[in-house]
Amino acid sequence: MKDLKPVEIVTELDKYIIGQKDAKKSVAIALRNRWRRRQLDKDLQEEIAPKNIILIGPTGVGKTEIARRLANLTDSPFYKVEASKFTEVGYVGRDVESMIRDIVELTVNRLKARQQDEVQEKAAKIAEERILDLLLPPQKSKEVKHDSENDQDTQTLEEAEPVPSTREKLRKMLNSGKLDLRQIDLEVADKSSPMVEIFSNTGIEEMGIDIKGMLGNMMPKNTKQRKVKVKEAIKLLTQEEASHLVDMEKVKSDAINMVEQSGIIFIDEIDKIAGKDSSHGPEVSKEGVQRDLLPIVEGSSVPTKYGIVKTDHILFIASGAFHVSKPSDLVPELQGRFPIREELHSLGAHEFTRILTEPKNALVLQYIALLRTDGVDIEFTDDAVEKIADIAVEVNSTTENIGARRLHTLMEKLLEEILFKAPDIEEKHIVIDAAFVEKQLMNIVKNEDLSRYIL
Ligand SMILES: Nc1ncnc2c1ncn2[C@@H]1O[C@H](COP(=O)(O)OP(=O)(O)OP(=O)(O)O)[C@@H](O)[C@H]1O
Ligand SMILES: [Mg+2]
Secondary structure (H helix, E strand, O other): OOOOOHHHHHHHHHOOOOOOHHHHHHHHHHHHHHHHHHOOOHHHHHHOOOOOEEEEOOOOOOHHHHHHHHHHHHOOOEEEEEHHHHHOOOOOHHHHHHHHHHHHHHHHHHHHHHHHHHOHHHHHHHHHHHHHHHHOOOOHHHHHHHHHHOOHHHHHHHHOOOOHHHHHHHHHHHHOOOOOOOEEEEEEEOOOOHHHHOOOOOOHHHHOOOHHHHHHHHOOOOEEEEEEEHHHHHHHHHHHHHHHHOOHHHHHHHHHHHHHHHOEEEEEOHHHHOOOOOOOOOOOOHHHHHHHHHHHHHOOEEEEOOEEEEOOOOEEEEEEOOOOOOHHHOOHHHHHHOOEEEEOOOOOHHHHHHHHHOOOOOHHHHHHHHHHOOOOEEEEOHHHHHHHHHHHHHHHHHOOOOOOHHHHHHHHHHOHHHHHHHHHOOOOEEEEOHHHHHHHHHHHHHOHHHHHHHO
16 A cells, blocks of 8 residues: 555545545545554554544535545545445345445455456466467377367367477467467356356355355366367466466455455445434334444454454545534444544535546546547637536526536536537537537526426
């Protein structure tokens, strides 16, 4: 994990998120505190709990975006979950722990993929040898097998003496792609094992038992003989070898360690589980969900199929609009576990203008890049961008305030015609100015009913 200073974290976040200074500052501090904690003695480390954060603010102002970017920045395991999900019908008590299982699963997969990338070269080499073996079997015993297959190509090749020089010649041909289209017989793993699937999703995982893996291992490995082109065979075998080369035990323990030490869990819509329950309806009690959340946030051991995960030092970032309820409506214990409250501000025209153009992934830049693939260059004048921002503010105030998300719907509507016609358009350079924006959007904006549907 990179040990960025708080200032550096904020600078990095600034590349994607406009404004919201205070929120950026407090997440930066929380992250740095984790690093600080790791520098301490073991005993003291155990004593220091992460200071979890509640981000408060209306929809579409960057709450999720801040947390997500933060995780990317530091390469921390990140998982987002909606608190309201746990109040839905069908919820069973222990389900809150599923967030831990999910973040571990995610991290295991990510580490596995990364490891596979690392061994790619080695795997490709082994795969190459295996393909050469198939094309030119080194031993008698294999020849017999291939003869029975009645494979024209392999037969003719087998007649040649399998001396090293032939193998090297073949290797050259293989590497230059000359053999790409030749068919060979390949044993491939048959992935369809329906028996195993039946067992997933029944809550057995909650006990931390990897039923699927166990059964999978007990059952005979299904393989299928398939005729495939050499080109595909290289890919298949490289993949297979790569997964053999990955040390799964290490991946699992690294993943658990990463989650425990630097995991970030983002609990969205926490305000939806705060406050009094409605006395009727089949919903699970909000307070019940809060009570279930408590041990996880406070630190407990959650069994997963990859091992026990201690949640003590996972950083929890909760977020919510808190229009109706207040953070003080949460059960006191939970409040105590989220000592940092940060309010995000609703965004105005000035911020929208900047959001449209400044972030690395700014919307304007996205559309320019998209249309360039069709050979069309679009250019936005400054007053066009300002106009879009103004319209966003207006629509947000007349209909519903959805924050920066409004910019997405506006841009899509604005460029609809161009996006539709781009491949055949005569003009290869289009300037989008305030007049164009006005022409495309004003009619809809003026009609409140219409904009409710379209923008
Ligand atoms: N301050 C900002 N700077 C740049 N982009 C922003 C900002 N706020 C929001 N956006 C953009 O708006 C979209 C929605 O933002 P985000 O998902 O962070 O909203 P949110 O605050 O989590 O809302 P909700 O409460 O609905 O979950 C994202 O695509 C994000 O890029
Ligand atoms: Mg969000």
